[in-house]
Amino acid sequence: MTKKVSLSTGLKQLLEKGDKMYQTGLSVDTVIFGFHENVLKILVLNIQYSQKRALPGGFIKINEPVEDAAYRVLQERTGVANIFLQQFDVFSNPTRSDASIHQSRYKDYGVKIPKDNWLLQRFITIGFYALIDYTEVKTSDSKLDAEHCEWVDIHKLDSMIMDHKEIVFKALESLRTQLAYTPIGKNLLPKKFTMPELQKLYETILDQKLDRRNFQRKMISFGILNKLNETRKGGAHKAPFLYTFNDKKYQKALKEGLYGSW
Amino acid sequence: MTKKVSLSTGLKQLLEKGDKMYQTGLSVDTVIFGFHENVLKILVLNIQYSQKRALPGGFIKINEPVEDAAYRVLQERTGVANIFLQQFDVFSNPTRSDASIHQSRYKDYGVKIPKDNWLLQRFITIGFYALIDYTEVKTSDSKLDAEHCEWVDIHKLDSMIMDHKEIVFKALESLRTQLAYTPIGKNLLPKKFTMPELQKLYETILDQKLDRRNFQRKMISFGILNKLNETRKGGAHKAPFLYTFNDKKYQKALKEGLYGSW
DNA sequence: GCAAAAGTGTTAACTGTACACCCATGT
DNA sequence: ACATGGGTGTACAGTTAACACTTTTGC
Secondary structure, three states: OOOHHHHHHHHHHHHHHHHHHEEEEEEEEEEEEEEEOOEEEEEEEEOOOOOOEEOOEEEEEOOOOHHHHHHHHHHHHHOOOOOEEEEEEEEOOOOOOOHHHHHHHHHOOOOOOOOOOHHHOOOEEEEEEEEOOHHHOOOOOOOOOOOEEEEEEHHHOOOEOOOHHHHHHHHHHHHHHHHHHOOOHHHHOOOOEEHHHHHHHHHHHHOOOOOHHHHHHHHHHHOOEEEEEEEOOOOOOOOOEEEEEOHHHHHHHHHHOOOOOO | OOOHHHHHHHHHHHHHHHHHHEEEEEEEEEEEEEEEOOEEEEEEEEOOOOOOEEOOEEEEEOOOOHHHHHHHHHHHHHOOOOOEEEEEEEEOOOOOOOHHHHHHHHHOOOOOOOOOOHHHOOOEEEEEEEEOOHHHOOOOOOOOOOOEEEEEEHHHOOOEOOOHHHHHHHHHHHHHHHHHHOOOHHHHOOOOEEHHHHHHHHHHHHOOOOOHHHHHHHHHHHOOEEEEEEEOOOOOOOOOEEEEEOHHHHHHHHHHOOOOOO
């Protein structure tokens, strides 16, 4: 992260030259899902001088595909590569933008954004969701950062700016639909995981209990798992076996779907 | 449609004031599906001075939701209201734009578009597909129109401008996926239709033969059809019964899916 | 040894698929 | 009458769902 002075320089450039560097009126917002302590969480930004939170988002560079822009945002916030990213909707309500958010960001430096500045125009945003291994993300621990990143339980997202709560809701809806015909665990779990862990993940996303035995059989029948000869010791009771995803088959299932269509 | 003079005025305004009226760098393109003579067709534009065809598309007005923009395009081209419209993807390859298409459109009027004009900038387009009752569309019959609309068999789309063929392909792919968990016939068929007609529609979209009897049972089991006490006379052989969609249940199925999720 | 969690097996219910048969209509 | 397409029924197979039993581990 940067200090106040250089941040100010960056903000100044954004204000004055942003419309030459970026596609005006367009942004990407990413709903970054992670799984931790049996809870589905998303990575959100705490907005300075506001109780509200925001989705990590950014602008699209001239000559940049939107997927790259979303990936760039993700990298900046999580430092993780090889992330599952999925575009799921476009949000274009003309009243969704909120000039005050940008204004308060600049107020501190004594700058008032001119009314006709590109930042204050109406923005259409393209929504992506990402699935990411919680353990691989190094969120900055300093609460002092102007834009501090934080994992928040999906059920405890009370106040978010603009339409960001709607975006999260839609992302979750898409994720649930995806779950039915696409493998998803690989991106949300550590390399090695147990069957109960995988099941908890599914149950959390679907918000529903699943039968332990049938779940195991179904998962194995998909043929995307490698069973290891190790067990997860340490927990009370019987030690469950560890699994990894079979990369080749996983990728194949991602492309063709778990059931191979009609 | 308008004459050359007023068209020129419209084009002039587009060139000079378009960036004040529309979201720059953003467009919508619509893949309009229709079903006729047992063939899945889409409505395309014949580009003047070109052998290539284009998808009906347009720009997004300042303060207009993208869905409204897509709907506007649809209305302009088909005159039909109450259309099923679905956003399915965003196309943002930086090299997808083609300045020559805009240039040749203006060349006729002796106008050369300045290099820095908004029309020649990179455009990101939001793809929609529409399902529409073929019989309700009045395509202008005059082949003289600058932008003549035409129904074309989905399998006979050889040359299209830019990435429009890819857009059609992706739309078809989405439609096929949708088919599995959403009712779709309502928008592609006349009010009254027979079971064999509905089946042909499904077979055409899926590009696959389906069992006559099982299809019928499955459709009826969805509970979205009203069987009428009329039959479609005229054809050879036994007259099939006519059906309509049960609007209430159809709308419910659209929202909740045909199977009600997990 | 006991409680709690994990592994494996069995059966019943349901769904999808593949047919067979009968009926109506135009030639 | 017969060829063709449409309507209805049934039987089998494959899948899903429900549940029982055994094994392992920490206390």
